[in-house]
Amino acid sequence: MSSPSLSSSTVRPSRALSSIRGSAIRDLLRVTERPDVLSMAGGLPATDLIPSDRIAEAASRVISEASALQYTVSAGVRPLREVVADRDGTHPERVLITHGSQQALFLSAQALLDPGDTVIVDDPVYVGALQVFQSVRAEIVALPITAEGTDVDRLERLLSDGVRPRIVHTVSNFHNPAGVTASARTRRRLAELAADHGFWIIEDDPYGQLRFAGRSMDPIPGDRVIRLGSASKILAPALRVGWLQASPDVVELVELLRQGADLCGSTFAQLMTADLLGDSDFMTAHVSDLRREYARRAAALTGALRTDLGAVCGVEFIEPEGGMFCWLRLPGLDTAILLDHAVRAGVAFVPGAAFAVDAGLGDRLRLSFATLSPDQLTEAVRRLATAVHDLGRG
The missing domain is CATH 3.90.1150.10 (Aspartate Aminotransferase, domain 1)
Structure with a gap:
């Protein structure tokens, strides 16, 4: 195997x-x-x-316009960026649409990391994140995950000992694979430590909308958070639509890098996703x-x-x-x-x-x-x- x-x-x-x-x-x-x-x-x-029938309806509507089969801008079609921004209470200029959230993670790592930079991950780790950070030859430090998510107390001790991470990565809601959700204290402390020590938090959140018990949690706060989302788990993986939300300067860096990766995503798939996500009743x-x-x-x-x-x-x-x-x-x-x-x-x-x-x-x-x-x-x-x-x- x-x-x-x-x-x-x-x-x-x-x-x-x-x-x-x-x-x-x-x-x-x-x-x-x-x-x-x-x-x-x-x-x-x-x-x-x-929801294949509803996806077929969206495809039928979108394909009636020939422009849906044309290239689009590297940041993604405006209607989808607006829908994502509206759903998450941010601005379209802080949203970049990617070919699944895995591409958002890969491009973020490439944009922000040099070989040898330190990245802190949870242990057990989301394997896709580990592969991304290995691909940019980062120095990976793993913290055993707790019932409240990332071990912020151990992270604080590492920072006090002089470890200087460039990125801290976590799957904040229903962690893959550990299943835990980061507590309010963990989220708040991560944001405080990032502000104090200048690292970026990548909040990987493909599962946040799939809560069926317990209390919902707000996203990790602060200006040093790159939040990843996806249509794969709530609509369909084959749409291959994900996104990142971050400060405009990070979005600009990732967009520039994205131009060298695939120029842009599928206009057709992005407009279909905008049709679906924008239908609040559905x-x-x-x-x-x-x-x-x-x-x-x-x-x-x-x-x-x-x-x-x-x-x-x-x-x-x-x-x-x-x-x-x-x-x-x-x-x-x-x-x-x-x-x-x-x-x-x-x-x-x-x-x-x-x-x-x-x-x-x-x-x-x-x-x-x-x-x-x-x-x-x-x-x-x-x-x-x-x-x-x-x-x-x-």
């Missing part, structure tokens, strides 16, 4: 590419395409909840449906975990309040070894080691409850329990 070795290639990779760790998740998805495997591995939104109803169904699926998963795994291996997890993931601990088990037994039993997950930077996460695993029905999730956990039994017998 590992990526092909770069050293075995006949092509000499750049130093930047040589430093990038392959994504075990992407490799795993290839293995779990078998129809007999119930996969809780991927971080995909539910295909059956994608979006209110659609997001409400997503929340309701994800709540049902999360409840089915956690109920089955308690029933089938609670007495067997003392499973530990935090009850999801939103997003798409549940982060588990199976004390005494190596989940990388467990995965082979699980796939044979017809179920898949992502071992915790795939998300580790420095922390020992061998007894952790990530489950996604988004793509399977409640009945399928119940069956998937039953198969996972079978795999645990098989591993114990082995």
